[in-house]
Amino acid sequence: MVEGGAVTLDDIVFGYDVARPILKGVSIDVPPGQTVAIVGSSGSGKSTIGRLLFRFYDVGSGALKIDGQDVRDITQESLHDAIGVVPQDTVLFNDTIYYNIAYGRPEATRDEVIEAARAAKIDEFIAGLPDGYQTTVGERGLKLSGGEKQRVGIARTLLKNPPILLLDEATSALDTETEAEIQSELQAMGEGRTVITIAHRLSTIAHADRIVVLEKGVIVEQGTHDALLEREGRYASLWNMQAAEDEAA
Numbered sequence: 001m002v003e004g005g006a007v008t009l010d011d012i013v014f015g016y017d018v019a020r021p022i023l024k025g026v027s028i029d030v031p032p033g034q035t036v037a038i039v040g041s042s043g044s045g046k047s048t049i050g051r052l053l054f055r056f057y058d059v060g061s062g063a064l065k066i067d068g069q070d071v072r073d074i075t076q077e078s079l080h081d082a083i084g085v086v087p088q089d090t091v092l093f094n095d096t097i098y099y100n101i102a103y104g105r106p107e108a109t110r111d112e113v114i115e116a117a118r119a120a121k122i123d124e125f126i127a128g129l130p131d132g133y134q135t136t137v138g139e140r141g142l143k144l145s146g147g148e149k150q151r152v153g154i155a156r157t158l159l160k161n162p163p164i165l166l167l168d169e170a171t172s173a174l175d176t177e178t179e180a181e182i183q184s185e186l187q188a189m190g191e192g193r194t195v196i197t198i199a200h201r202l203s204t205i206a207h208a209d210r211i212v213v214l215e216k217g218v219i220v221e222q223g224t225h226d227a228l229l230e231r232e233g234r235y236a237s238l239w240n241m242q243a244a245e246d247e248a249a
Contacts, residue, residue, distance in 0.1 A: 004032035004067055005082070005163035005194035007053070011062035014052060018060065022048050024217040025062070032163075035195040037205035039238065040214035046198045050168045053196070055079055066164070084162035086186065088169040090153030092141030097126055097152060098133035100141075104156035113159060120155035121185055122148065147178035154185055165190055167197040171204055176246075179204065202239050203246075211235065 007030040015021035022045045030036045038046045051057055052064055055071050064071050071079055084104075092100050102113050113133075117123040125148060129135045141149045150170065157165070167186060171179040183204055199205045206225040213221045213228070213235045221233050228235035 006030065006032045006065075006067050007164060007194055007196060008065040008068070009049065009062070010065060012052070012059045012064060013061045014048065014057065014059050016057070021060070022217050026214070026217070026219060027062075028212055028219070030194055030196060032194050033192060034209040035190055035197060035207070037197040037199055037208035037211045038214060039199055039202060039205065039211060039235070041238070043216070044214040045217040046214050047168065049196070050085070050166055050198055053083065053166060054085070081160075082162055083164045083166055084157035084160050085166040085168060086150070086153050086157055086170040088173050090141070090149045090156075092137050092144070092149060092152060094136065094139045096131075096134050096136055097129075100137060100152050101155045101159060104158070104160035108159055113155075116155040116159040119158050119185075119188070120151045121181075122151035122155060125151075145178075146174050147182060150174065150182055151185070154182070154189060158189055163193060165193045165195045167195065167199070169198060169200055172200050202235075202242055213238075 009026055009028040012023050012026045013021055014023045026045070026049070028036065028038070038049060040046050052059060055076060058072060066074065066079070066082065093103070098113060101117055102108055104116070114123060117126060126133055126135070137143050137152070141152070144152065170186060171182055174182065179201070187207065197205050197208060205211060208225070210222060211225060211228055212219055215234060221228060221231065221235060223231070229239060
């Protein structure tokens with residue numbers, strides 16, 4: 001049973017192929033209620049950490065712990081109950097918007113579903129649809145825009161009310177304006193929860209309590225956004241590169 005929601009990666013070594021380790025002795029401590037962002041270039045191993053957290057794979061050596069318990073000793077069901085995930089592309093069922101939100105906690109009351117939609121700032125949009133909450137979203141949510149799909153996913157996760165939140169490139173498929181709008185909902189959702197954010201766009205994680213920079217499966221630096229910029233290391237160069245790209249766009 002997860003209580004506080006502390007997450008610890010203790011000297012983790014892991015590779016999908018044993019001969020090619022992706023994570024090479026990674027240790028990260030995420031205290032309850034804190035937001036830790038994991039960043040790095042493509043192939044650095046950041047997304048692998050999310051898969052290990054859900055126990056889609058077990059670590060090669062070291063340990064991944066929640067509240068001091070090795071996840072290998074926790075049932076898959078209680079592990080999944082404890083963690084809410086907002087992925088890059090929220091998976092929606094070809095059913096009603098109501099069903100897709102309520103999937104987070106099927107026994108929830110209608111009022112609770114609507115409250116979750118309100119907190120995700122999608123209630124007004126739903127109310128404006130001819131069939132309201134009974135509107136079907138289409139195959140894989142095709143009738144909704146990317147931002148609307150993400151908001152349904154956020155409402156679903158809010159309804160689930162997990163102590164640990166994994167934001168896995170949650171806004172990377174959105175345009176800049178929609179990303180900025182949804183960022184505030186994601187930050188509000190993280191309040192009082194342990195949050196692990198895996199991100200490519202650094203502007204979305206500048207507020208994190210700690211930023212961990214991975215390169216080729218090794219932590220090369222960590223600290224707050226301001227401290228890392230002052231250090232003028234790997235994070236600062238990634239930040240400056242993205243800023244230049246944004247200016248050129």
